[in-house]
Amino acid sequence: MKRNFLYILIIPFLLLMPACRETISSPQVQDNRPEIFPDYVEVTVPATIAPLNFRATGDYSKINAVIKGSQSGELDIQDDESIRIHPKAWERLLADNMGGSLDITVSLKQEGEWIQYASFPVYISEYPIDYGLVYRLIAPGYEVYSKMGIYQRNLSDFTQTALLENTLMPGTCMNCHSFCVTNPRQMSLHLRGEYGATVLMSDSETRLYNTKTDQTISACVYPYWHPSGKYIAYSVNQTQQAFHEIKSERVEVLDLQSDIVVYNRETNKLFSCPLLKSKAAFETYPSFSPDGRTMYFCTAEPKPLPGEYNHLRYSLCRISFDPDSGTFGNQVDTLINARELNKSVSTPRPSYDGKYIMYTLADYGNFMIWHREADLWLLDVETGETRALTEANSDDADSYHSWSSNSHWFVFGSRRIDGLYTRPYIASMDENGKVTKPFLVPQNHPSYYETSLYSFNVPEFVSGPVKMDVREVEKKALSKERIPFLMVND
Amino acid sequence: MNKQIQYTGLALNMLFGLCVFLFLGYFYRYHLVYQEQFQMFLFTSDYLAETTHKPGGFADYAGRFFTQFYYIPWLGALFIALLLMLIQRQLLKIADNFGKKPAFMPLTFIPSLFYWILLCEEHYMLAGVISLVMALMAMQVYMQIDSKRLRIVYALLMLPMLYWLAGGTYVVFAILCILLEINAKEITRMDILLYTIGCLVLIIALPLLARGIWGQYPLSKLWSGANYYRYQTIFPSTILLLWGTVILVPVLFRYLPSFTRPGTKWIWTGALIMALGFLTNKGIIRMADWQKEEIMTYDYYIRKQQWDEVIRMANQKTPMSPLSVSFLNLALCKQGLMSDQMFRYFQNGPEGLMPSFVRDFTMPMMAGEVYYHLGFVNTAQRFAFEAMEAIPDFQKSSRAVKRLAETNLVNGEYVVAGKYLRMLQHTLYYRDWANKTWTVLRDEKKIEANPEWSHLRRYRTQTDFLFSEQEKEQMLGVLLQQDFTNRMAYEYLMAYCLLTKDLQHFFSYYPLGKEIAGQQIPLSYQEALIYIWGLSNNDPTTIPYPVSADVKRRVQEYGRVYTNYQNSEPMLKNQFSDTYWYYLHFRK
Structure with a gap:
């Protein structure tokens, strides 16, 4: 009985979770790159760096980032305020693409409309960095x-x-x-x-x-x-x-x-x-x-x-x-x-x-x-x-x-x-x-x-x-x- | 009869609260305003986490929460009064548990009265009061538990929690628990011994364990936890004494006699009220600093730009300290009265005009106002920054952050100004200003439309120089040279020369102010000019400047006494202490 009660509590919560996430279909595509803070556009990072969390400048109600590895792997993150990347997933993505790059596509929901900006690369260096x-x-x-x-x-x-x-x-x-x-x-x-x-x-x-x-x-x-x-x-x-x-x-x-x-x-x-x-x-x-x-x-x-x-x-x-x-x-x-x-x-x-x-x-x-x-x-x-x-x-x-x-x-x-x-x-x-x-x-x-x-x-x-x-x-x-x-x- | 005393207790509690409220909210209100400026309570999760992460942090957080209401003194006073009233009610409940002695009920006011006296010193923090309230609350819950075993378990669990939430008062709680058990005699002596050992082990172990987590604090700080006093290295023994009274008063109730005769009860109650009232009065007289209250009042009016109030205050009682004199001079200048009236008041040299920098958290915060209004924007910014950094308990200051936002905005440093405004947007009393200012950020037209900022932008220096305490005259000269219509710079430059008794420079600068002063020469300038003229001319009335007949008459009279009598000061004081000549000859 107790277990059933737990399921009753958890299942709707889990069902509701993905509902908060919006699917971006046919966004308005722009040629320019997004203005983000910190500015990680075209930077080169070591393969062991902590996640490059960022937010866009200006007003928006939602932000979405698709991070695609040049060799393998992809992450799709959406939030109301900022892109905060799961450390483990990020670590794997960097390791899989060392020497290559990540292609990051940012979309912002502004005044009810999704706007997709031109993607930008982040290069992953082969040079190790200190602790x-x-x-x-x-x-x-x-x-x-x-x-x-x-x-x-x-x-x-x-x-x-x-x-x-x-x-x-x-x-x-x-x-x-x-x-x-x-x-x-x-x-x-x-x-x-x-x-x-x-x-x-x-x-x-x-x-x-x-x-x-x-x-x-x-x-x-x-x-x-x-x-x-x-x-x-x-x-x-x-x-x-x-x-x-x-x-x-x-x-x-x-x-x-x-x-x-x-x-x-x-x-x-x-x-x-x-x-x-x-x-x-x-x-x-x-x-x-x-x-x-x-x-x-x-x-x-x-x-x-x-x-x-x-x-x-x-x-x-x-x-x-x-x-x-x-x-x-x-x-x-x-x-x-x-x-x-x-x-x-x-x-x-x-x-x-x-x-x-x-x-x-x-x-x-x-x-x-x-x-x-x-x-x-x-x-x-x-x-x-x-x-x-x-x-x-x-x-x-x-x-x-x-x-x-x-x-x-x-x-x-x-x-x-x-x-x-x-x-x-x-x-x-x-x-x-x-x-x-x-x-x-x-x-x-x-x-x-x-x-x-x-x-x-x-x-x-x-x-x-x-x-x-x-x-x-x-x-x-x-x-x-x-x-x-x-x-x-x- | 006991019921009557009980009601009397309630009435006394309310009367006490009213006294605290009136005293702090009306008579001593600028002490509260003063304290509010040395913190910046932010309604953010980061601020909550940062403040509460260490032992006693919750008491600090709650203390700062209530301290922000000091911005409106009566509201701050109301919260203090309520907290002190609560301590008395809590202690009465605990004391009753040791033995109901209605006649001695006034004794339960001792810790609250004690704290009232302590709070007259601006460095005692409200976190200490909250910390005590929390310990007594924990004690009240303890008394509600019937099962002795549960009580002990509760106490042993509550101790670490209380240590983390309230800090040092966990010791008060532990001692009261043990004493209560001894008094109740519900458990055996052996159990009491074990209970005492258990509590002692926790009392000693908790700060030591905390040291493993919060290694960047000295053990003494980890033991006391919350910030009872503004200075981090000081834990006043008065706080220990106060805790002692919290423990002692309930114990006394165990041993004090129970009176059966109503008359005796009333006599004891009345006598105790009288004695405590007398002692509190003595304590407050000793602890309250009315000189500081005066400076804090001046500072408040300056901060709010209530120049008339400053002058009104000075008319009631002449300010004497360099800081308050500098406030008066600023107010006089803002009202266009400085050059005419400054020597009507006591002047104590150039420090009473442009105070020097001192490495503390009070003086630069206040003195920065003078530099701000003069147009030394960078100096005003530096003073505000330094004052904030000097706050002994590492807090930030809403007032300083507001000044930093203003000065960065005036300097066109919009990103930094925006950073400070964002912080102020999370405060209660500075939010509106920050929101309003946020809308003008980067909007040059709107900034120009603000009279204060456009004034500062117009008059601030365009020529770089390094600030020098020894070269204030030259600094004022640079400001004036930039714009000869800068009345404040001119009047301050002339006043500086007068106060430093540098009549040669006064005389050479005097013509610079023609555009500002027009044909009417201000009184202090007339007095200085006629004095200078008199040094090289036997008849001062031949002076080629439009000096009034009254000044001519008075200088002759002054000169007659001054030259004919060796000890002329007392003779001249009554009639001429409002003149520049008197300042020149008799003030250091």
Whole structure:
């Protein structure tokens, strides 16, 4: 009797379910493609990416998408608001069509009529992508910050987990998370405020350091790991923020002085060389070549600040480095000359295959996320040729970027959606340096980016999940015991 | 007789509610308005999920739900009064279970009165009241269960649920359950011991278990759960004391004497009412901050652009704090009275004109109004953003989001403005404004038709410069240079020079305002001009500016006293404290 009662309840429900779905017969066909958000039209995605859920812009009462694989498989999804694809079905469709494409036909029901738009492809790359991303979520504010944290995101699904949030230590700012060639077991992270420290996480342990020494301008910032894991290069800066009054600009972040230092993890010593801490220049944003024998960095001729903030331009330079002895060469080569170009370079990031250096170029300064004109550029290390990544750039700020471990993907922060909130975009690059249209990291709910009040700062690829012992970090941070960095004089 | 006291209790409860309602809804209403702006209650499933996902989250959610009604102070006060009345009725029921002592009924008002006093401080959150109501509700259900076994099962099941819903008050519930069983003597001592151990284990284990799920909170926060206080790192001991009274009052009912003589009962009841009334009065006097209430009132009128009210308030009592003086100056300027009347009121330097940025959640929110109306749109936007980010319990602010929407709209950043408007569309009291503003987004003609926005677009700076606290004079100069008909910029520039006592710049800027001021020179300018003239001319009456005869007469009189007496300030105060000369000589 009980079972019969259950059937009575369930059967009509199941019968009614398909009734909500409309069959689209003889729709009005349009030649143009639909306007969807996020814009996934003609993007190239890895075969393990989470479902590309989207919605159409404008008003409609129903949306329908037919997703057909170039090799096999088809999905037909209909909803009142957005296309949200079943993860398992999506996973299968991507796997079956790797190297091919998906053809997506969107139909919208507008004023009682179905309109079918021209289909668009989504290409499925054969290049694998890393496990996920690590980024900081923070409101794009000025000097004060509310809730923030460092999070990791599995790119195969929508799972985002907090590595560290400032709810644990109120008032603490956390930034500059960095990994040794996407290795989730070798990570560094800065805490600022009452519990300030640099957290260094390695396979065996987590240690908290005080990176400010009497001989350096400030605590260490902007880390970049040497590929061996033995060294971490940092910049030390005296930073100041300033605020524009004109409507098209907001914030300026200035370095009043800056040097580059390198930390030797084995000896706990910090060292530099006169060419990297010159009084006659600002040096910042160090990074190592994948063979570990060259350091790239940005350098600028000092200007009276903040008055001449818009005349401060950074060049891209390199200096040789001997990882065995931990010493630098005695010559600096200029790769991109700011004075000649009348532009400024920031955050050089060599690809891990050694072929390219990706950097941000803007009119002046080095903190490019607040520069609308900031674009990504690519330098071919072998030929010395450099070009703007027009395939990936937008009219708004395109800035902080990071390579995947196989150097076939790069992630970067862009403010192209609204001009203020930074969102993570991923694009691929083939053996010949051909770059595809970037895609916005998909979210379960397509409106996520429109409603979220957080910016995605410093997106970094990680090859596996980061396993941070939050309790250990909390305990050590609260203890206020720090291992001091020791500066070696030149 | 007991019935009479019972009715008296009901009447007292209503009287108490009325007092709370009148006090918070009328006398102290701007504290409520002030609190409302530091949250943004959204009618969305995401907001519900985000708020309720952690221990005590439901109390937070309900607290924020009721706090949004503070926008209309009497409505907010009504909800607070009802909640505090409910706590008293709940406690009376629990106390009766320990022993019916009608004469001591006023004691059951203690936690409600205590909370009333605490709520006079703007940082005590309503979530704390809700959390307590929830624990007492759970207790009331407990008392309804006849079967002792069922009662215990209920309590042990309810504890984790209450911990998740209400947060820290699950401890109050657990202790009351144990005490009630001890009092009822229905179960053996051994059972009570086991029951106590069971409750203790849960009390200790729940936050520890929660730590495995909500690892990003310190243990102290997981223990307290809901936000009882705005500052996350502070759990006031007063809350513990208040919980103590909730536990102690019913226990007292077990031990207090039962009076048989009606007279004695009434004497005790009356004496307790008097004592509690006296103590509450003392507590409120100690806790209520009327200086803050004054600033909050100014802020409210400024926010609502009720300039006349600001001036009316200042006429009743001269504002003294830099913030309230800056509000008065803004109101005077908006009404075209600043240059004539500003020295009629107390002035405390340039901070009372254009307050500097402070890294907190209150000051930038309020001071941003001055910059907004002056046309420093980016600064107003920054102040609003920073104030919102500084809110200690990580909430967002409807008021700040509204200002962010406005400033982005004025700056033509329509996508960002739209983002903020969409959020406000999910609020109760900002929805209408957001819906209305949504319709003008990207419509330049409609935006131009809005007097406030078109004014700001006309006068905002077209030349880029970096905001500098030390260069406000130059910033005002840039605004004025752009449009010499910008009366506010001119008056603020002149006032800035007067307040910084920079008469050289005042004199050089003075001619810039010819188009604005016309032939009539404002009083404070007349006073400054005649003073400057007097520095190089023996006879101030020969001044070649149209200075009134009264000013000429007064400056001579002032000069006579000032130069002839060493300690002239007290002599000049009565007659000349409303002049620029008095400010120049005697104000820092």
